[in-house]
């Protein structure tokens with residue numbers, strides 16, 4: 202080795218040590234000694250030397266955090282020691298009960314408790330062998346997680362190499378998160394760039410760790426706190442000793458306290474509940490653990506939750522703000538959902554300007570008016586919601602929210618069937634619903650198009666290659682071949698599968714149209730009586746309810762569907778494309794109740810399902826509501842309104858004996 206190369210080797214080592222040291226001061230201890238520019242200069246010099254002398258690169262070099270091609274998927278990792286979940290306490294009383302239980306189980310022994318904040322992020326396990334970071338995994342189901350080593354390597358707070366003298370195998374566990382400040386900064390940047398903003402820090406952290414491209418993870422300002430040890434825990438006398446050791450190895454540990462009695466623990470919990478928003482990251486409670494490892498082992502766990510630990514959960518965060526207006530969103534299923542547009546308000550460090558109002562009835566029941574001062578609540582990654590209004594703050598300018606009568610996306614009339622909470626756009630060609638409809642169309646129970654799943658449908662819809670379900674049949678292999686993941690053969694296979702679906706009989710086609718309330722069974726009943734032409738010519742609710750098994754709700758939905766010109770046009774296009782719209786031959790019903798509609802009500806000597814089976818087994822149809830089309834009502838004891846209605850309409854009423862007799866007679 203020449204003298205020069207020896208010098209370079211030494212300089213590289215020196216730079217690595219320096220970068221590691223200052224990285225720890227900055228990312229782990231929050232106490233930088235040098236400026237960012239000085240740090241960058243050291244890092245840059247190291248990277249340049251390594252680029253010039255690649256033989257000097259070692260896997261634990263601070264420059265080796267990001268690299269490699271995106272993954273196809275994650276490998277599974279079996280946790281050597283299961284990652285348990287914690288039981289929760291929502292009231293301080295539950296902490297006292299837990300303490301009493303711990304003391305009862307420990308007998309003479311006095312427990313000592315360790316408290317620490319519960320970070321709301323993504324739980325991960327790190328594995329160090331001889332002080333080197335070799336693997337990182339998500340919690341997964343607690344037993345098996347996903348190998349996210351490459352993504353975790355990009356987090357500066359995770360040292361590639363531990364300092365001090367760690368055990369040969371050490372598996373620290375912790376929570377990856379994003380600080381509220383970084384979260385807001387990132388969202389502002391995205392907003393300025395016209396990109397979609399992230400809903401909350403927890404989801405962002407979790408999503409970042411599960412990226413297949415480590416480059417994306419590296420671009421997110423993630424950090425973590427370690428809160429425990431899986432494998433290697435037996436090197437320590439207890440939890441607080443393990444935390445102190447992790448700290449000495451250069452790992453980031455959340456501040457913790459040790460207490461002798463539960464009342465002090467409760468005081469600590471209440472203190473944190475008050476100042477939870479001051480820590481700069483999302484927390485949802487305080488974790489309390491029995492300190493001694495020996496005591497932990499004696500206490501053991503039940504149903505995947507240790508008896509020696511409990512999480513005291515904070516109340517959801519609530520703030521007052523003004524409900525500026527209600528915006529109606531059209532979901533993929535056509536559901537119109539009212540959303541609150543709020544004067545931006547900071548709830549637990551996250552700026553909220555939208556919140557859920559659930560549905561029309563919720564707004565009415567809560568007496569919420571547009572312009573009201575309202576209370577908005579946010580808990581963890583749950584969508585923020587408006588929980589109530591404050592009528593005392595009204596000025597008189599507030600007004601009642603009215604659900605639109607036309608779809609805000611396509612302008613077609615909307616419908617809210619009686620007894621349902623949701624208003625829907627029933628136009629299946631509404632752009633808001635087109636994709637959902639395509640997925641339903643190709644699903645197994647409907648047209649069963651092999652290979653056209655939700656993922657591909659979303660892609661083709663996004664590319665504009667399929668605009669609606671009729672568009673599926675206009676797709677050509679030549680359009681697919683240039684797409685990534687497609688070859689000539691696979692493109693032809695898909696087109697063939699699409700072509701083959703044209704052989705599906707009319708009941709399938711009718712079901713695939715996705716008419717509200719028309720499931721596969723209902724579609725079959727209609728298709729036995731009417732053809733596509735009949736439906737296009739316009740059937741009345743009465744004509745449809747004549748079919749045994751079709752009630753008013755279904756009939757109305759069918760009539761509404763075929764009344765819309767857009768739907769009629771779609772059906773005509775599908776007919777032209779060669780799909781089956783011809784009525785099918787009905788299998789004639791047989792038995793003493795053939796063609797009869799029977800309602801069952803009241804308390805009977807056997808479970809209802811017994812009678813339903815008897816009715817259907819005798820060729821009849823079981824229906825739930827009484828109408829003039831009902832042939833019999835089987836009434837048990839305490840039969841209420843249905844019995845009354847039957848009498849009113851003059852429908853024959855049977856008791857159990859009469860019912861059995863009827864079946865006997867018919868045989």
Ligand SMILES: [Zn+2]
Nearest residue numbers: 608611626631
């Ligand atoms: Zn619409």
